[in-house]
Amino acid sequence: xxxxxxxxxASIDDVLANANTLCELFQGTAARAGDDVALRTVGGTTELTxxxxxxxxxxxxxxxxxxxxxxxxxxxxxxxxxxxxxLVDCAAMHLGATPFSVYNTLPAEDVAYLFxxxxxxxxxxxxxxxxxxxxxxxxxxxxxxVCIDAELEGTISLADLEAAPADGFDFEAAWRAVEPDDVLxxxxxxxxxxxxxxxxxxxxxxxxxxxxxxxxxxxxxxxxTISFLPHAHIADRWATYYSHMVHGGSxxxxxxxxxxLPALHEVRPTIWGAxxxxxxxxxxxxxxxxxxxxxxQKKAGIExxxxxxxxxxxxxxxxxxxxxxxxxAHAKLDELVLSQLRAKLGLDQVRWIVxxxxxxxAALLEFFGAIGLPLLxxxxxxxxxxxxxxNPPEGNRIGTVGKPIPxxxxxxxxDGELQVRGDILMxxxxxxxxxxxETITEDGWLLTGDIVEISDDGYVKIVDRKKELIINAAGKxxxxxxxxxxxxxxxxxxxxxxxxxxxxxxxxxxxVLDPDAVAVFAQKLGLSGDxxxxxxxxxxxxxxxxxAAAVESANEHLARVExxxxxxxxxxxxxxxxxxxTPTMKLKRKPINEKYAAEIEALYx
Numbered sequence: 001x002x003x004x005x006x007x008x009x010a011s012i013d014d015v016l017a018n019a020n021t022l023c024e025l026f027q028g029t030a031a032r033a034g035d036d037v038a039l040r041t042v043g044g045t046t047e048l049t050x051x052x053x054x055x056x057x058x059x060x061x062x063x064x065x066x067x068x069x070x071x072x073x074x075x076x077x078x079x080x081x082x083x084x085x086x087l088v089d090c091a092a093m094h095l096g097a098t099p100f101s102v103y104n105t106l107p108a109e110d111v112a113y114l115f116x117x118x119x120x121x122x123x124x125x126x127x128x129x130x131x132x133x134x135x136x137x138x139x140x141x142x143x144x145x146v147c148i149d150a151e152l153e154g155t156i157s158l159a160d161l162e163a164a165p166a167d168g169f170d171f172e173a174a175w176r177a178v179e180p181d182d183v184l185x186x187x188x189x190x191x192x193x194x195x196x197x198x199x200x201x202x203x204x205x206x207x208x209x210x211x212x213x214x215x216x217x218x219x220x221x222x223x224x225t226i227s228f229l230p231h232a233h234i235a236d237r238w239a240t241y242y243s244h245m246v247h248g249g250s251x252x253x254x255x256x257x258x259x260x261l262p263a264l265h266e267v268r269p270t271i272w273g274a275x276x277x278x279x280x281x282x283x284x285x286x287x288x289x290x291x292x293x294x295x296x297q298k299k300a301g302i303e304x305x306x307x308x309x310x311x312x313x314x315x316x317x318x319x320x321x322x323x324x325x326x327x328x329a330h331a332k333l334d335e336l337v338l339s340q341l342r343a344k345l346g347l348d349q350v351r352w353i354v355x356x357x358x359x360x361x362a363a364l365l366e367f368f369g370a371i372g373l374p375l376l377x378x379x380x381x382x383x384x385x386x387x388x389x390x391n392p393p394e395g396n397r398i399g400t401v402g403k404p405i406p407x408x409x410x411x412x413x414x415d416g417e418l419q420v421r422g423d424i425l426m427x428x429x430x431x432x433x434x435x436x437x438e439t440i441t442e443d444g445w446l447l448t449g450d451i452v453e454i455s456d457d458g459y460v461k462i463v464d465r466k467k468e469l470i471i472n473a474a475g476k477x478x479x480x481x482x483x484x485x486x487x488x489x490x491x492x493x494x495x496x497x498x499x500x501x502x503x504x505x506x507x508x509x510x511x512v513l514d515p516d517a518v519a520v521f522a523q524k525l526g527l528s529g530d531x532x533x534x535x536x537x538x539x540x541x542x543x544x545x546x547x548a549a550a551v552e553s554a555n556e557h558l559a560r561v562e563x564x565x566x567x568x569x570x571x572x573x574x575x576x577x578x579x580x581x582t583p584t585m586k587l588k589r590k591p592i593n594e595k596y597a598a599e600i601e602a603l604y605x
Contacts (some may be wrong), residue, residue: 009417012219016211016246020205021173022184023175025210027246028053029494036222039083040252042263046083051246051457053087060091060158062165063172067144067156069120070094071177074120074186076142078102078111078129080255081227084148084158086241088124089231093184093327094175097285100186100198101232104335106562110196111136114188117198118380122147122239125160180204180429186430187234187382188476198236198430199382206242209385209424212405213238214246215525215546216353216392217376220416223249223270228257235357238386239273247271251389264346272347273354277473277505279375282345283367289344304571305337308369317369317396333371341371352393353376357475358503359462365398376547377401379462382477383446384408385424410460417466418452468589470501476561484587486557491550492517492545496574498587499564500600509567510596511547513538535571544569566603570596 015028030038035051049054069075075092077099079085084282085101100118102111108131115213121143125133127150134154137145147155180203187199226578227240240251249270254263259324260278277401293299293452312330314321322330342348355365356378368375378390379401389410391402404410408422421444428436440446451464470478480499487509488496495514501507521543522532530536537543547569555563574580580592 012221013249016214018102019177019207020180021178021182022206022242022245023178023203024229025207026053026057026090026094027175029164029248031246033221037250038244038248039086040250041086042252042254044258046320048083049279050310053090054140056087057090057094057160057164057206058171059165060087060168060400061094061171063161063163064091064097065166065169065205066093067161067175069095069097069122070280071182072175073097075099075232076102076118076120076125077121078123078125079148080102080104080126081126081231081253082126082255083253084124085231085253085557086244086251088148088158089185089241093116094171094178096174096178096182096185097583098186098200101230102188103232103559103561105252106132106134107557107559108132109557110559112139113195113197115140115142115198117188118186125226126150127152138592141144145421178203180207181427183427185237187237189382197432197435200427200430201382201385202427204427205385205424206238208407209238209387210242210246212360212407212422212424213243213387213390215270215353215406216390217245218470219247219250219271220351223247224267225249225251225269225271226260226263226267227251227253228260229275229475233357233475234380234382234386235273235275237407239354259318259600262354262557266346268346270349270351271353271554273348273356274355275473275475276355276503277358277475278370279360279364280473283364286341286344286371301333302337302341305333306367306370308333309321309338309372310366313366313369313374319399338371345373349374349443352376352392356380356387356474358471362398369396369398379450381446381448381458383426383448384420384422385426388420389421389426397459400455400461402460403458404460410454412454413447415466416451416453416463418450418460418462420448421445429600470499470502470507471502471503472506472507472561475559478507478562480589483509483554483562483564485556486554487551489509490554491546493521493546494550496581498589498592500593500603504604506565507562509551509564509594510599511567511569512572512580513543513569515573533571534573538571568603570599 011032019025030050035049038048038053040049066320075097077088087101104507123133123137123142123144126148130152145155146159151157182203183200184203184206188196189199225240227236228467229236244251252267290302318460343595348589353375355375360377365375376396378387382388388408389401389404411419413419425446450465451463452460453463470480483499484497485567486496493513494511495510498509498510518534518537551564580588
C-alpha cells in the first residue's frame with residue numbers, strides 16, 4: 001500500500017512527493033500538523049506541538065547563525081535521546097549546515113578525532129558529557145560550547161542562544177537556499193581497521209530513502225513511535241527523526257533505554273522497530289511469565305494459543321489457504337490470549353514493526369509472528385541512508401531480509417558480495433576520497449561487504465560477512481582490530497587477541513600469551529621445564545591478575561559497547577601459517593571461532 005492509499009494520508013503523500021530537501025519536508029509537515037503533538041517525553045513532562053517545534057527551530061537557527069554557523073559548516077551534538085536533539089539538529093539543517101551526533105559512550109580521544117574530521121566550531125551537549133566535550137573541544141580549538149541543561153563556565157545556554165539571534169537573519173531565505181546535494185548529516189561508522197569514517201548523507205539521499213521505504217511501510221498522520229536507539233545510529237535518525245517529518249505524528253524520547261517497556265505501555269506505538277537483542281529480551285520476559293503461571297489450565301491455554309498461532313502464521317507466510325477450523329480457533333485464541341501477550345509489551349496497536357542492524361534467529365521471528373507481531377527483517381547500512389532491503393508486510397519471508405525498496409538496484413558480484421545502487425547512496429566518506437573509491441565503483445555500485453544469495457523473485461538472503469566487522473545484538477558496529485590493538489598494547493604478555501561479539505549481547509576475547517614475553521617472565525621467576533610453558537604460565541594467579549589489570553586498562557580506551565566483558569587466557573601458541581594465523585600474522589577469524597567454540601560459548605554462559 002502506498003502513502004496515497006493509506007487512510008487520510010493524501011496530504012502526507014503530497015508533502016513527501018513535492019519536497020526536495022528535508023527542510024522543505026519539515027516546513028510542509030509543520031504547516032499541516034500545526035497543533036498536533038510532535039516531540040514529547042514519557043509522562044508528557046515535555047511536550048511540543050509541531051508549531052512550537054518549528055518556532056524553536058527558527059529561534060535556535062538564528063542563534064547558531066550568530067555563532068557563525070552557515071551553509072556547509074558542521075555542528076556536533078552529544079546528548080541522550082531527548083527533544084532538544086531534534087530542535088538543534090533541525091535548526092542546523094535549516095542553515096544548510098551539517099549536524100552530526102556523537103555516541104555518548106565514546107572516550108574523549110575518539111570524540112576529539114570526530115571533531116577533527118568534521119571540522120566543527122560548535123558543539124551542543126548536555127551537562128553529563130561536559131568533561132568529554134571540553135577535552136575534545138580543547139584539542140581541536142572548538143570555539144563555541146552550548147550546554148542545553150546547565151549554565152557552565154565557558155559555555156552558552158540553549159536559552160541564551162535562542163534569545164540572541166544574528167542581526168538581520170533571514171530564516172526562510174536560509175532554508176530555501178539548501179539544495180538536494182548539500183550534506184544533511186555525518187554518520188560515523190567503524191571500519192574493519194583504523195579510525196571511524198564519516199559517512200556523508202545528502203538531502204537527496206535521505207529523501208530517496210524516505211520515499212522508497214514509505215512505499216513499502218506506509219506512514220499515517222498521528223503515527224506514534226519511540227526514540228531510544230542512539231541518535232548517532234542511522235536507524236534512529238531514519239526511523240524516529242527524518243521519518244517523523246513525513247508522518248507528522250509524535251515521537252516520545254527516552255533517555256534511559258532500561259525504561260523502554262514502561263514507555264511502550266504509555267505510548268502504544270503505531271509504528272516501531274528495534275534490534276534483535278531487544279526482541280530477545282522481550283521473548284525471555286514472556287517465556288518467564290508463561291513458565292511461572294501457576295494455574296495449569298491457564299498455562300495450557302497460553303501454550304495452545306502459541307501452537308495455533310505458529311500454525312496459522314506458517315500457512316500465511318507460505319501463501320497457503322488456512323482451514324476454516326484453524327481460522328476460527330486462531331481468531332478466538334487471538335482475542336482471548338495472544339492479544340494479551342501483545343498488550344504486555346505495549347504493542348497492541350502497532351501496524352508494522354521492523355528488526356535489523358544484526359541477524360535475527362528464525363525462531364525469534366517465528367515466535368513473535370505466532371503472537372501476532374510479525375517482525376519485518378530489513379537490511380541496511382549507514383552508507384545507504386539506512387535501509388535498502390526490507391520484507392514487505394504482505395510478503396514477509398523469514399530467513400531473508402526482504403526485497404529492494406523502490407528506487408534501489410541490487411546485485412551479487414562474482415564473489416557473491418551484495419552491491420547496491422540508487423539515489424540512497426552516500427556522497428562519500430568525509431575527507432577520505434580513497435576510502436570512498438574503494439567502496440563505490442565508478443558506475444555507482446556500493447560494495448557492501450556482505451555475501452548474499454538473491455532469489456528469482458528478488459528476496460535477498462545474507463549468507464556471510466565479507467568484512468571483519470562486529471555488529472553486536474544491539475546493532476552497534478565495531479572494529480575488532482581496534483579493540484584487539486588496545487588489548488595487545490596493554491601488556492607485553494598479551495601476544496594475540498581476538499575480539500568476539502558479532503550478534504552477541506557483549507564482547508568477549510580470547511587471549512594468547514606471547515612466547516617471548518613468557519620466556520622473559522619465566523626467567524625472572526626462575527621457572528623452567530614444564531613450569532615455564534605458556535600453558536603453565538597462563539594458569540598462574542599473578543599472570544591472571546596482570547592480564548585482568550591489562551584488560552581493564554584497555555577498556556578505559558574503548559567505548560562502553562566495545563569493552564571486553566569476559567575473556568579467556570589460552571595456554572596455546574598461535575604460529576604463523578597455522579590454524580589461527582596467516583603467514584603474515586593476520587587472524588583467521590572463522591577457523592578460530594570454530595576451533596574454540598566451546599571456550600567462546602563458556603564466556604557467554
